Amino acid sequence: MGGGRRVVLVVDAANVVGARPDGWWRDRAGAARRLLAGLGRLPGATVEDPHGLPVVVAAVGVVLEGRARQALPLGGESSAGVRVLLAPGSGDDALVDLVEQLGAVLDGGEVVLVTADRGLRARVPVSSWGPGWLRTLLDDRTDDPVGGPSDK
Numbered sequence: 026m027g028g029g030r031r032v033v034l035v036v037d038a039a040n041v042v043g044a045r046p047d048g049w050w051r052d053r054a055g056a057a058r059r060l061l062a063g064l065g066r067l068p069g070a071t072v073e074d075p076h077g078l079p080v081v082v083a084a085v086g087v088v089l090e091g092r093a094r095q096a097l098p099l100g101g102e103s104s105a106g107v108r109v110l111l112a113p114g115s116g117d118d119a120l121v122d123l124v125e126q127l128g129a130v131l132d133g134g135e136v137v138l139v140t141a142d143r144g145l146r147a148r149v150p151v152s153s154w155g156p157g158w159l160r161t162l163l164d165d166r167t168d169d170p171v172g173g174p175s176d177k
Contacts, residue, residue, distance in 0.1 A: 068106025
């Protein structure tokens with residue numbers, strides 16, 4: 026697949042992990058760690074957007090809230106190109122802030138919010154792609170499905 030427009034994905038981790046009833050609620054931090062591992066393979070990759078058009082994932086931002094924050098106790102980079110924000114309160118407020126921050130500094134790219142949350146989508150003036158798109162993309166890129174059973 027060739028190049029395409031550059032996008033920065035801002036991921037609503039709770040919404041993406043919660044989109045599939047696979048037992049994630051028994052180990053929220055583990056599910057978040059698996060999501061972060063999958064997201065770590067995306068920066069620099071050319072993938073298909075929900076319409077089948079090529080896009081280059083320039084970077085990924087993800088917000089962890091609640092018990093999922095234990096996946097990365099200190100926040101920061103989980104891997105090259107993935108910025109993790111640990112929401113001290115509302116995950117939605119943190120996502121809105123992250124979209125605004127990235128939109129203000131992004132040069133020559135597009136910020137895309139990955140969530141199915143209609144209320145959140147209405148709060149930000151950027152494109153939104155559903156969690157099913159991301160889950161399918163990550164599942165296709167690895168044999169270890171994101172949010173699958175814990176490694177216990």
